[in-house]
Amino acid sequence: MRIQYSPNIRIVEMTCTGNIDHRVILNAFEEGADGVYVAGCLEGDCHFQKGNFRAKKRVNAVKKLLDEIGLGGDRLEMYNLSAAQGPRFAEIANEMTAKIKALGPSPLNSPAGGCCGCSKEGATN
Amino acid sequence: MIIAQQKPIKEIAAMIADCKKVLLAGCQGCVAVCLAGGDKETEILASALRIMRKLEGNPLEAVTYAATRQCDPEYIVPMDDLVKDVDAVISLACGVGVQYVAERYPDKWVVPALDTKFIGGSTVHGVWEEKCGLCGECILHRTGGICPIIRCSKSILNGPCGGSQYGKCEVSKDVDCAWQLIYDRMKALGRLDKMMEIQMPKDWSKSRDGGPRRAVREDVIIE
Amino acid sequence: MKYLSKLHKILEDGNFAVTAEIGPPKHASAHGIRHHAEMLRDYVDATNITDCQTAIVRISSIASGVHILDCGIEPIVQMTCRDRNRIAIQADLLGAYSLGMRNVLCLSGDHQKFGNHPTAKNVYDVDSMQLIYLLRRMRDEKKFFSGEEIKEHEPRFYIGAVANPFADPFEFRVDRLEKKVEAGAQFIQTQCIFDMERFERFMEMVRERGLDQRVHILAGITPLKSWRAAKYLQTGVSSMLVPDSLVERLKNAEDQKREGIEVAIEQIKYIKEKVKGVHGVHIMAIAWEEVVPEIVERSGLYPRPKVDLE
Known part of the structure; x- marks a missing residue:
């Protein structure tokens, strides 16, 4: 089975989503990702019992943080699927790609650095 | 911690x-x-x-x-x-x-x-609760190992006050009445008579009220 | 016997005492206090003046006491441990005595969380038990709270305390009352009684210990304006017990206010006749002081005894 999915996805392999902490996600954004999604095992199927549930909580915490700092929590999502669900994997990849494309590139990647060029002098509060 | x-x-x-x-x-x-x-x-x-x-x-x-x-x-x-x-x-x-x-x-x-x-400890991972009021003179031996200084919302030493009901503090249904806990423990230990002793006002000079505190151990000071 | 106050004499003479409560206003005019005092003067033996009840800023208890005294009623100054340390409590009470106040009621005080200054720092330097003990010692042994001698003119207060038969642990409530009596409490005012059965069980334990012989217990009575008020006390206020039957009775009444007054009168008559060991009533008509005269009169407690202390 050869399934095509968006070529813009960079996969970072982790041993288990339970091993993903806030830093990994924030790092991805700082390194230039326009969006990040965490693909965990189906709920109830975690080899380590609760790894994907823990990841879900952390993802939600980072979404909140992204909202607070202005990058936007909707650039981050978590999905659950099994290793056997190839078509679903491609579907999620395409879905996430479409969503992020709609949001536009991460403002962190714009050459000026600013979100819209409105604050070239920097924040002064 | x-x-x-x-x-x-x-x-x-x-x-x-x-x-x-x-x-x-x-x-x-x-x-x-x-x-x-x-x-x-x-x-x-x-x-x-x-x-x-x-x-x-x-x-x-x-x-x-x-x-x-x-x-x-x-x-x-x-x-x-x-x-x-x-x-x-x-x-x-x-x-x-x-x-x-x-x-x-x-x-x-x-x-x-x-x-x-x-100053407190964790009940479960991710939840911490206050346990010590840093009052400077521990009284836990008189209160069944439960600190009323910090766990009673009014720091009462002769509790429970009239606001204790169903084991909870008047301040919030999420807060256990420390004096109910003390009572239960004293009862279990067969020491309810201790609760009848009038506890005198605390010496707050040993707390921050006495000014910033220092603790010294002469024998370990390196000259 | 030298009496400490009018209330002291009334209780020691074996009269069934009547006290009421006046809540000072949230502004700087004593007009309302004086109005209520004039109205209550002939119907009560003394009135409590609350000390920023529910932690809401009001005219102070002692300042209000001056107005009330001026209107010819004996005040019972409420002193909570919430807002003052041992220095301020003593200073205020020395002042209160100098102004002619003779009764003091010692309480812990409602936590500030529910008042209009929830971000305030609370004090609780001493608790109500310690306050009772230290005031008694101040009077009987002429000592400041610190133990230092009071050379002359020690304040000689008639000392009151509160008891809540509806708080938990129930079995410790009588123990705590005994502790307050040991500390020096001479009269006790109870929390508002709505659950008569529980109050009777409490009094039974009080009598078993002989505490009714050692302290004068005044039963707390609160007339309710409506079934909503009853429901609020039942669900919204900690350490009150309001039976469903009472809520229903008010709900089904044609005139709820009238019914509330009737209930209060029935309670007073019942307590006076059936509950042994109770030496008076304390009527807390919260923001409804004007109904007190009728309640007192129709409960058969009028006229009040005339007392001349001199």
Whole structure:
């Protein structure tokens, strides 16, 4: 089975989503990702019992943080699927790609650095 | 341990709004255990601040360091080189650590990233509760091992007050009445007679009311 | 016997005492206090003046006491431990005595969380038990709270305390009352009684210990304006017990206010006749002081005994 999915996805392999902490996600954004999604095992199927549930909580915490700092929590999502669900994997990849494309590139990647060029002098509060 | 929690990130960002480069100094003591200021939290905060500032078009250089603990000056010394060229130090230690850092670097802007909350422990991972009021003269032997100074909302020594109902404090249904707990324990221990002794007012001069406190052990002071 | 106050004499003479409560206003005019005092003067033996009840800023208890005295009623100054340390409590009470106040009621005080200054720092330097003990010692042994001697003019208060038979642990409530009596409490005012059965069980335990022989217990009575008020006390206020039957009775009444007054009168008559060991009633008509005269009169407690202390 050869399934095509968006070529813009960079996969970072982790041993288990339970091993993903806030830093990994924030790092991805700082390194230039326009969006990040965490693909965990189906709920109830975690080899380590609760790894994907823990990841879900952390993802939600980072979404909140992204909202607070202005990058936007909707650039981050978590999905659950099994290793056997190839078509679903491609579907999620395409879905996430479409969503992020709609949001536009991460403002962190714009050459000026600013979100819209409105604050070239920097924040002064 | 000392329980602390991170301030809202916008407040922290405002404290260093005019800085171009900062050092985030974590602490591997209590605040690492309560997941507020260890190396992990320090790196997360650094990352978040960098993102925030980049979005504002005013990039921030944020470097990190995690001291073994900040409440012993000798563990702050290794930060000297890192501190040299920053505009500010954000300490993720409790209030003690922030002050030691500020003392060591008199010409640096040193700010706290945490709110130091209380002395307590964890009930489950992620939940901490206050257990000690630091009153300076422990009375737990008189109250069945439950501290009314801090766990009773009114610090009453001859409780429970009239606001105790169904085991809860009048202040909130989420707060156990410390004196109900004391009563239950004294009863189980067969020592209810102890509850009939009138406890005299506390000597608050041993607490912070007596002025800032010092503890000295002559025999271990190194000249 | 030298009586400490009018209330003291009334209770020691074996009269069934009547006290009421006046809540000072949230402004700087004593007009309302004086109005209520004039109205209550002939119907009660003394009135409590609350000390920023529910932690809401009001005219102070002692300042209000001056107005009430001026209107010819004996005040019972409420002193909570919430807002003053041992220095301020003593200073205020020395002042209160100098102004002619003779009764003091010692309470812990409601926590500030529910008042209009929830961000305030609370004090609780001493608790109500310690306050009772230290005031008694001040009077009987002429000592400041610190133990230092009071050389002359020690305040000689008639000391009151509160008891809440509806708080938990129930079995410790009588123990705690005994503790207050040991500390020096001479009269006790109870929390508002709505659950008569529980109050009777409490009094039974009080009598078993002989506490009714050692302290004068005044039963707390609160007339309810409506079934909503009853429901609020039942669900919204800690350490009150309001039976469903009472809520229903008010709900089904044609005129709820009238019914509330009837209930209060029935309660007073019942307590006076059936509950042994109770030496008076304390009527807390919260923001409804004007109904007190009718309640007192129709409960058969009018006229009040005339007392001349001199």
